[in-house]
Amino acid sequence: MNTKQLDQIRSGKGFIAALDQSGGSTPKALQQYGVQESSYSNDEEMFELVHEMRTRIIKSPAFDSRYIIGAILFENTMDRTIDEQFTADYLWEKKGIVPFLKVDKGLAELEDGVQLMKPIPDLNELLKRAGKRNIFGTKMRSVIKEANAAGIKKVVEQQFSIGKQVLDMGLVPIIEPEVDIYSEDKAASEKILKDEIFAQLSTLSQDEKVMLKLSIPTEDNFYSELMEQPQVIRIVALSGGYTQKEANDKLERNQGLIASFSRALSQGLNVNQTDDEFNAMLSKSIQNIYKASIT
Template sequence: MEYEKQLQRIKSGSGFIAALDQSGGSTPKALENYGVGGDAYDNDEAMFDLVHEMRARIMTCDCFDNERVLGAILFEDTMEREVNGKPTANYLWEDKNIVPFLKVDKGLAEQMDGVQVMRPMPNLNSLLDKAKNYPVFGTKMRSVIYEPSVDGIELVVQQQFDVAKQIISKGLMPIVEPEIDINSSKKHDCEIILKTSILHNLERLNDGHQVMLKLTLPEEEGFYQELIDHPKVLKVVALSGGYSRHDACEKLKQNPGMIASFSRAFTEGLSKQQSDEEFAATINASIDEIYEASKI
């Protein structure tokens, strides 16, 4: 079964997960970083055409290989499009042996109690059913923590785990992402509360069930080791969260057992204006640096 093959690949394969899942709100910034200004498109459809072009250019690059890239997180629009004449997830899994994930959240609610929980996802079941039509292994959803508020952080984590259970019931692997803002003045205090809350919520999962965790790189080296070793955690991956690729990789090296799942740091330096050779050289250097940091 494909799911079992993918599970083993994530569990014991080496490499990192490329986050190619910018959605409506973050796509203009991703395109701008890629050298495509807002004047290059008139509407959302044209914008998504351009960002898919960028993602397809990355995915079809020879250096985007399964020796260093374990998985890729897709946005719903990307999942429903094609790469090299195949649905994106099929291309990744069948042609590249790279495990596809789907971003399922609908963005963030207003900040309250030092956090932003996820907006309601009334159509989640139908989106998960849609994902099952493709070789999608798991999902990803993001909340953000700014302040060391016990109540706020518990709200974030509980919501993440409640939705995770719904995702598990559909036969998919959830990536739970309670991001801590890297600019928080009390970042480590947030990390202490977050780890306690995650450990508590892991106990609420049924025996035999697992989640993946996507966490901000911690202030203290090896701080999340207890989560990495937890039987109900398949893998702990790190987000770059606004750190440069170099800084994110340096921090990652201090946390053995965590692997990267970078977005901005992964595509740093890529440009639409680059020749195919320049583009390939840039992405190869990025993949190499992130892969090496994820190996430790």
């Protein structure tokens, strides 16, 4: 493990940029950026366009390690290059930003009020490739829709089971059991979730370190006790469908919680903007998210 990267993630000021939209969410990300589905005719063309978008974000002078400590990539992005360097190497060597990789294969159907992750049959091979590509850690996402204790237990058990595989390969897992922000019993789900996370943390040694990526809690500072656990490097928050302003306002009220935003980060960016317009919009977003993350 790169100790300089670990120190940056553990104690650096700033937030983690989520640039990991995958096959299912890529069309929506491109549409938000002003690229319509008529602009591409197959997946390869689609992924080329989204890589151009991500490259423009990463190479922007606004995308700076003074404000952004890490970035999460999609597998396709990891395997592509920026200025003849693999993306993760460019992030760390040129930008000083720690690279992570999304490793899940999407969500299973809703059952017991939750969506588990689909199986990841090639996970060890993917983790080996990630290590060769100088990836620091991984991210995998599940979704909780209802305060169903049995379902939430399954989500957290699955997350930590895969997290242990990631740890065994020398990488740091970001555990992401997202609670749907539109859930009618979101606060109740969060209470069950926190208890289950504590139970799973107790199965780790103090040398086994994980990160948590959670929805911004209904009750301010609800996850403060988790931040104190020796196995938890950092807790980051997803925007979950909130507008950037909504997400920032909620984040500011939670001390120690930092952003790991995707849609809220790219809000307002457009393929037709000049570089000056694009960089100004991105800079404004980054500054606002950074401010909310250091409260």
